[in-house]
Amino acid sequence: MKKIKQNGNAILKAGLGYTIGNYMIKGLTFFSIPIFARLLSPDNYGIYNTYIAYESILCMCVGFTLNTCQKNARYKYGKDYGEFVSSCMILLLVSAGTWLLLIKMFEGPLTTYTGFDYWIHNLLILHCLGSAILSIFNVYLSITYSYKGYLLAAGFNAVFNIGLSILLIKTVFSWHPAKGRIVGTVIPVLFLAVFICLYFWKEKRPPADRTTNFRYWRFALAYSVPLIPHGISQVLLNQFDRIMINSICGAAQAGIYSFAYNIYSIVGVTTASLENVWSPWFFEKAQIGEIGSIEKRATQYAVMVALFVSSIMLVSPELIVILGTSSYAGAEYCVIPILVGGFFAFLYTIPVQVQYYYGKTKLIALGTVVAAMINIVLNSIFIPMYGYVAAAYTTAVTYGLNFAFHAFISSRIGNVHYFKWSGLFLSGGLCVTVAAIAVTLVSYIEFRLGVLAVLLFCAFSYWKSVSRKADIQV
Template identity: 45%
Template sequence: MSQNGKVVKAGLGYTIGNYLIQGLNFLTIPIFARLLTTADYGIYNTFAAYESVLFIIIGIAIHTSYKNARFKYKYESEAENSEYNFESYVSSTMIMIVVNALLAFVILNAFYPFFHNILSLDRIELILLVMYSFGAAVVQCFNSNAALNYKYQSFLKVSFINAVGNIGLSLIFIFFMFKNNRYMGRMLGTTLTIFVISVMIVISFLRQKRPNHVKEYLQWGVNYSLPLVPHGLSQVILSQFDRIMINKMINSASAGIYSFAYNIFTILLVTYQSLDNVWAQWFYERMNEKNYTAIKKISGLYVLTLFIFTACVLLVCPELILILGSAKYYNSIYCAIPIIVGGFCSFLYLIPSGVEYYYEKTKYIAIGSVSAAVLNIILNYIFIKKFGYIAAAYTTLVTYFLYFMFHFAFARKIQGFHLFNNKVIFSTIIALLALDFLTIFLVKLIIVRWIMAIVLFGVYLLYEEKRFGIAGRFVKSKLHR
């Protein structure tokens, strides 16, 4: 199979498979939305937000080093009898994650009163937090490793088992063991599944290649990834901290409504992350070839395609909320609309950040992300207090746009010239901002919004057909049989 064919197949595999897996989660959103009170929903999502922080600390963002380590150390079969190879690098990173998780377990328990007062989690919940974070760090490394060779089947297998186990155990715990504290059933179901999977992954990596030269590997790996820890924490602040602030400044019910709006954005996030698994590896390969023309051309098509998809979801998101939730989540419509636009800007960040990762300029990534996160906290503190939880959606939009702009500027500085199709990128941002306000204005006019979505998608299909002629070739092949 050609390289382009391999990339396209992997992209489709990641996206379609992810939707099939996430489809299970989407189908259970109405179930958990009804089983959990808005307060329970807010408590669980706050727990998940804490996990997003501890996961980064335990993993030290070491998975981000895999793409560069792949070219630095090479696979054992390519390493020409070198004592250093990529497989032993990966197993060495597993040792580091295990040690970090044990340290986190000891520290959180040794200083339990302090962390209990800050996080409002009891001892059992803190232990679950460490287990969940450890599991997430290991699974993230597994996924990054699989993406290097477009091995989407391995990624999908682990993701499917995690999704089914997560949902199944959560429902069992909620119905039979934690009827009065249903958020605990959800926590246990989520945590135990990913923890068991992660232990099996660690054993598999260690059996594949025993770790050696651990000190040398981790010295390079940590030097690469450590600046990305503040970057990762900043991403958590941008995506999760608003829920924590709403929970503290207003109440857990408001945090639950706001969190539900984020579930609609998950539809888009699945697509963004699936395609980025393929885009990132393809980008590295083209950068190695110095094929900048291909990067500029494909980046424009990539952004345009995801703009159309995002715009269509934006136009129909009020109905998605009513279908997946219930009347008690109706106000989340006014959060979901700006969150979707901000989320598109977070996707755009992935494009210029590839330059920073490629040249190992991770300090620039940290600077841009921390700046955006600090701004997000300040804006949230000011506007949540003044306008309520819906204001957090708009502060998220503003900070995600600035987040993208920071990294766009840094990529230009590092590369020395504009590598991407800027005309398409900024046109889609302006168009989506306009569509944000239009959707709010037309929120009661369901038919008008759906017609707009269908027309927009139809025009895009005609444009793609004009460029590639896929449907035309298919019809001709059928007629000539």
């Protein structure tokens, strides 16, 4: 009993550590939004975010989504898990080298298609390599609830990303601020990636023999490669709308839309922090058969996040005004549906753990690929008709469909029911209802604040109810 209680306290401590620490780190990034909104024109803002969209997509191919196999590898290899991670680093270096050769071979067509020159393409590949290494490192730390190491790395990245970008924009790249922002983003990631590789190779050297390396690589690739379409599709859901807006409406509109997405970062940092704890916790509880605990906590988790996201929706137009300039007028009409999509993106992470646990990675990929295709089709229809605002609504719809699909798949896997589905779907219904109210009252702050007061009272009452029923054990 004492051991269980200590484990529960460690999980709670890690959850609070991830969330509070990430808020401090994201606070730096959030504080920088008005700075970059003034340093970058909407055109430059759009160019930078288009680059980030390409990086997010290509990272899945360069990095093979190897971060997804780490939790299973830990249980599979036990004491040799550190050696497995070091071997994965070697595989990533081989992949990045191959991609750099391909970039050189197809330099001309790539420059024509993306609008970026050769050295930005090289930075893009190196950025992808660094991001892939960081992703593995973050999973490695989350497995052991080592939130301090995670926050140290993330804090370093945030501080130097912002500081170096501002310095480069004001000096070396004053002639092209978007390039200064890109270079300032890439350098800290590469520095961390080198440090992480050296750390792992010092702690646990990669296997000296090719046979063991190939055995590790076979497992990693067999598990992770089917998830590449899933990962790319997730990024398409999150990023490709900006590429389409840039192509159809122009870089300025892509910049305004991207600026609206910054409000979602308040939600994103919270759910990402909690997911770092939820995922390994789910694996632990599923392993020992504590299904009742999973079912109860999943519903509470979904409802509390729904109340939080709904609260942000009701004040999002004011956040747009505070953080932006008149150049970004119109972003307030995107932010509410973007937040709805963000909530369903979070909600999907609850049932999809079942598919990860049972290794059904092809099913994970199938659902997300279909959702991404629907999103692209809807965007191609509605963006030309209604402009960039349409992308926010189409993305919200496809994220909702993505959650529903994965919920259906997860409910059919195994003979165990891990979740109370009515609770998860009701939390989604709450979020959509509040969004409809917020959109209707977008010009009436006093009415939105009244709804917010009611919502906060409900959130407080629900929290007290949960606290009374909690028995401390997790």
